[in-house]
Amino acid sequence: MAKQTLLEIEGLRVSFRIGDDYYAAVDDVSLAIGENEVVALVGESGCGKSALALSIMGLHPPEKTKIEGRLHFKGTNLLSLSVAELNRIRGKEIGMIFQDPLTALNPLMTVGRQIEESMDYHLRLSAAEKKKRTIVLLRKVGIPEPEKVYHRYPHELSGGMRQRVVIAIAIACEPALLIADEPTTALDVTIQAQIIGLLKELQRQMKTSIILITHDLGVVAEMADRVAVMYAGEIVELADVDTIFHRPLHPYTRSLLQSIPSAQTKKERLHVIQGIVPPLHKLPRRGCRFQPRISWIGADKHESDPKLREVEPGHWVRCTCYQHFYFPDDQKVGGIGHGAS
Template identity: 50%
Template sequence: MSTLLEINDLKTYFYTTNGVVPSVDGVSFSLESGQTTALVGESGCGKSVTSFSIMQLVNSPGKIVGGEILFKGRDLTKLNDREMRDLRGNEISMIFQEPLTSLNPILKIGTQLDETLLLHRKVSKKEAKLTSIEMLKKVGIPRAEQVYSSHPHELSGGMRQRVMIAMALSCNPSLLIADEPTTALDVTIQAQILKLMRNLKNEFDTSILLITHDLGVVAELADKVIVMYAGQVVEEADVMSLFAKPQHPYTQGLIQSTPKVEAEVDILESIKGNVPTPSNKPTGCYFHPRCPFAMDICKSEMPELKMNEQSGNKVRCWLHNSGKEVDLYGENLTYSN
């Protein structure tokens, strides 16, 4: 399995009247060909800004100030606007969070679908129309010809999301970035969209970078999980390891706060406190004000993201970096020398 996308020490800052805001603060991870990797975390942790950085869609006052974004060996931060236009929608496609605002309300669905094909595939208008209608059928839209001639407001939220998926996959991209693809949909439609994405991924052999805060979606789709907090990666693991035995206290808190079908509880667990604002992060480990296991070193020094040899997870935590065996699963924290 070859590496399709590799991000090294990515830093994306926003320059505001109140000072510099580090939204993405040294993020590193990789995505293999044919793999689905999920970026997980609470709102404001930098997930979406990471995806916009990959697409080179960070506009003023935002700016990528450091790091590499290697796609098939090419550093996207070094490409000019024309070179990025050739990649967007062709080699790399993106499904945005809200399909109604992502589609042009005054243009018909067919016009918007055809545009990508005409730009990147250099086909005739007739060929583009046939391909667009075929893609609408592939994503499970009935009466595809009628939908092709419709405007976005005439479709339901689920149908619009299917149109966005058809548009994103029309040029058979190597990488599909899905930013909260099921957030605005009801539960039954969410399940249909997830099943559709999984089937299309296998059919088109497309790698997926999934941006979400929904651990149910992660369990359904992902092979690997990147947990982000306050603009940094705090844990990286395969999906089975992450859910079976999360290593970072923040990851554990996220999983414990998720409702479980088999468990009857009156009150869900929650992570105390709030995510720090990007402009006012604490010293040391960014999570220490909310961490029940915080030590003195956590308050003054930032831990590195390191491999935990026992679990195979990469973890940014002094509990693990101290070289001690850590048990986050009993009633109390225990560790041995």
């Protein structure tokens, strides 16, 4: 049974002002998020993942940002709403787990007060009801002795505990959509596993949809239903998680997977993607944006105006260069990537 669409992104373009010009960090992105679905956005730093998320939340500074396209949430275009109308959705219908819990939390406010803030705006509860709900939330996200933590300040907690507090704030009003922006960054491996386990359990309990932003493909394999691979502001491949990991097509996706260390790489050189993600002001106006990093594939093998196309049901790829791609050394030691087609 097909899942009903909760969020539909159509032709989204997010441009930032640099000097006298605007440059697109997110360019012509279209993506649908179904109810009770986890969609991962993956790619190198600077590919547009967080810029996309912040545009959904309406958190880009308007004086420096130009946003075009449509963001339909439950049938309403978020980009057409006033600040007051958007505030009624942010925190209640759409929650966000920010990347760094230390900077996301107010150092001058207790944990309990920060969780209660969103309830003040969205829920009509008495002080006693808010406190009771907050302690239940702290317990739900796995914080021991929630009655004591309620009165503590962020600096008194470990990094893992602070991340749990940020998650509690994000789910305080039981949002239909949760955006998790690098939720395991800067946490040690054990705590990362606990946070991922927590998010999976919360998603199961609350039936919420999640946009998971990460560059950690292990987290993607653990949590996601579908994966959108982004490069230089564009989605270059979109498919279910099994297809992305075992039958990837786009050269960038295959290169990312090839770069994953595995047991076979103990005595082998790790695969490295040549070059770097180009800065916004140097992005090519036309053509395949990944072409400079796979220079051994001739320019004639790339489309001059590549579009995201469905190559099989549910599997979308940008540019036909994937039909000609191969790794020049034909090594397959770095993870799950494929060799020559």
